[in-house]
Amino acid sequence: MASNCSLCGVCDNRQMAKFAVVWCSECDEGLCEDCKEHHSISKDGKNHGTYSITKHKKLPSEILQTARVCKIHNEEYKFFCTKHDCPCCKKCKKSHKDCKALTDINEIIQEVKTSNAFREIEQTLQEVDGLIKELMVVHQQESSKIQNILTSLDSKEKEITELQVFFDNIKQKASDLQAFLTMKEIEKGLADEEKKNIQSIANSGITNKVNISCQISQLLQQITSNVSKFGDINVSSDPCQLFIHNRKDRQAQIMLAVPTRNISNLVLTLQKHIDTKLSDVQGCSLLPKGRMVFSCYEQDKIRVHKSNGSKDYEINDIGKAVDVVFIGDGCIAVTSGHSNKIINSDNYGAVYKDGHLIYCAAEKGLKMISLSDESITNVTRNKLTTWSYVTLFGRNLIYTNPDSHTVSCCDYDGNILWTFCDKSVLCLPRCISVDKDGNIYAVGNLTHNVVVISPGGQRYRQLLSRDDGLSYPNVLHYDISTNKLLVANAANDAFVYDVK
Numbered sequence: 001m002a003s004n005c006s007l008c009g010v011c012d013n014r015q016m017a018k019f020a021v022v023w024c025s026e027c028d029e030g031l032c033e034d035c036k037e038h039h040s041i042s043k044d045g046k047n048h049g050t051y052s053i054t055k056h057k058k059l060p061s062e063i064l065q066t067a068r069v070c071k072i073h074n075e076e077y078k079f080f081c082t083k084h085d086c087p088c089c090k091k092c093k094k095s096h097k098d099c100k101a102l103t104d105i106n107e108i109i110q111e112v113k114t115s116n117a118f119r120e121i122e123q124t125l126q127e128v129d130g131l132i133k134e135l136m137v138v139h140q141q142e143s144s145k146i147q148n149i150l151t152s153l154d155s156k157e158k159e160i161t162e163l164q165v166f167f168d169n170i171k172q173k174a175s176d177l178q179a180f181l182t183m184k185e186i187e188k189g190l191a192d193e194e195k196k197n198i199q200s201i202a203n204s205g206i207t208n209k210v211n212i213s214c215q216i217s218q219l220l221q222q223i224t225s226n227v228s229k230f231g232d233i234n235v236s237s238d239p240c241q242l243f244i245h246n247r248k249d250r251q252a253q254i255m256l257a258v259p260t261r262n263i264s265n266l267v268l269t270l271q272k273h274i275d276t277k278l279s280d281v282q283g284c285s286l287l288p289k290g291r292m293v294f295s296c297y298e299q300d301k302i303r304v305h306k307s308n309g310s311k312d313y314e315i316n317d318i319g320k321a322v323d324v325v326f327i328g329d330g331c332i333a334v335t336s337g338h339s340n341k342i343i344n345s346d347n348y349g350a351v352y353k354d355g356h357l358i359y360c361a362a363e364k365g366l367k368m369i370s371l372s373d374e375s376i377t378n379v380t381r382n383k384l385t386t387w388s389y390v391t392l393f394g395r396n397l398i399y400t401n402p403d404s405h406t407v408s409c410c411d412y413d414g415n416i417l418w419t420f421c422d423k424s425v426l427c428l429p430r431c432i433s434v435d436k437d438g439n440i441y442a443v444g445n446l447t448h449n450v451v452v453i454s455p456g457g458q459r460y461r462q463l464l465s466r467d468d469g470l471s472y473p474n475v476l477h478y479d480i481s482t483n484k485l486l487v488a489n490a491a492n493d494a495f496v497y498d499v500k
Helices: 009-013 033-041 053-057 092-096 105-109 116-173 176-204
Strands: 022-024 029-031 050-052 079-081 086-088 102-104 211-216 231-236 268-275 281-286 292-296 301-305 311-315 321-328 331-336 350-353 356-360 366-370 376-380 390-393 396-401 406-410 416-421 429-434 440-444 449-453 460-464 473-479 484-489 493-499
Touching: 009 029, 022 053, 029 033, 033 050, 050 053, 079 092, 079 105, 086 092, 102 105, 116 176, 281 331, 281 484, 281 493, 292 321, 292 493, 301 321, 321 350, 321 356, 331 350, 356 390, 390 429, 396 429, 406 429, 440 473, 449 473
Parallel strands: 281 321, 281 473, 350 390, 429 473
Antiparallel strands: 022 029, 022 050, 079 086, 079 102, 211 231, 268 493, 281 292, 292 301, 301 311, 321 331, 350 356, 356 366, 366 376, 390 396, 396 406, 406 416, 429 440, 440 449, 449 460, 473 484, 484 493
16 A cells, blocks of 8 residues: 555555545555556456545544554454454464454444444434533523623622712711611611512522533333434523433443344254144244244134144134234234234234334334323334334334335334345245344245345345245244244244254
8 A cells, every 4th residue: 555645556556656536445545547447347346435535635534544454463454353342364363263253354344334333323423412512502591690690799789889988978977867867778778678689589599509411311211203302401400410311221322333143154053843733824923931922814813832832822713813022021912904803903013112012004104002001103104015014123123015025124213224125035025023133034925035134234145945944934033032033934834943
């Protein structure tokens, strides 16, 4: 690489001096007009993004000085050790030989700019900036109040000075009777004024110590559509004490967590094969202690199986059951496509979060029902179709649309972040689930497979197919607590996999 970023790195290596016109971040060097043309059509460089050298020079020094090579061995970073949270070159790898979590750094950095963690940092910075601006406004308002008090005190001080001069004149020039009568008038006037001023000050509260606090919205601990802002600025008149309530579970201090698994190194191991003896299975869920539940649309029932796959019990005449979701405390929630016995008719896939159920309501989009008071709110108005399913990861919602053969990701305002569509890979996608790293598992009914999609929606990998016993699979569920994946065909067969 050229030591001077203004020069073309390729020409510099050839002992030639040409000014660079663009910068390639992947190659970490500048390119002149000629080399830029060759770079854009070469096999290695045609997919590299470039930008003007002028913009590159305007980058913050912290970015420009970020080391791309190992400081110890002066070699390019090739791996990332998640155990020690550090990049490694080939020589560093020797000192990390006992580290199992050593991953190719190219796999780690793929889609990092579109990852949920990166997006959350951006959103948090915007929210904190907004809070600071609000605090500055409040500070200005309180400073203005203090200035008004000081102005009032200056006025009173002038009045008292005038009275002192008047009283000195009385003392020196008036008769005793005049002095006595004047003194009584002044005493009465001062007493009335003092009472009036003290009462006014007490009622106005201007002598209170102002406590400015940043009260973080508790709604941020619930993934709901009701959260419209990061928090509220509160001004109280309690004894002076500056305090900040942080968001629970480090939500106000978001760190970029490097995923320990990505779609390239996922390994599925079959744990058990279950004969459900059911037809038209439209929902499934893994339950505590290894049990599992299936919903049967045509037979109007749900059935619970034991951890060994045998039948535990079933509930009949429940209506056209679609999705089934575990909501804690030994309870499950069931949606229905055409029934008034279950959560409002014409609803399909659902996901549970913090006392709320987010569900697909066909053309009405995504809705959310509170399980405490049964109130319903709109999450997004993005039109869906029948047999759409939804899951969530962080602040994002991911849902399927079988009619358009797509998997889409949006935020809670309905803004589409990305859409995956490849009919040859995933045809008629139905149920969807997500693991702790944000990898998305989708079942393709007509492609008879299970596909995993990267968190940014740009990469995919087929995990299961007809060869693994899939035949018109409809549903699946990933249990984050156990790293188990349950997949069910429309009829009879279901499979439980261990995912590593």
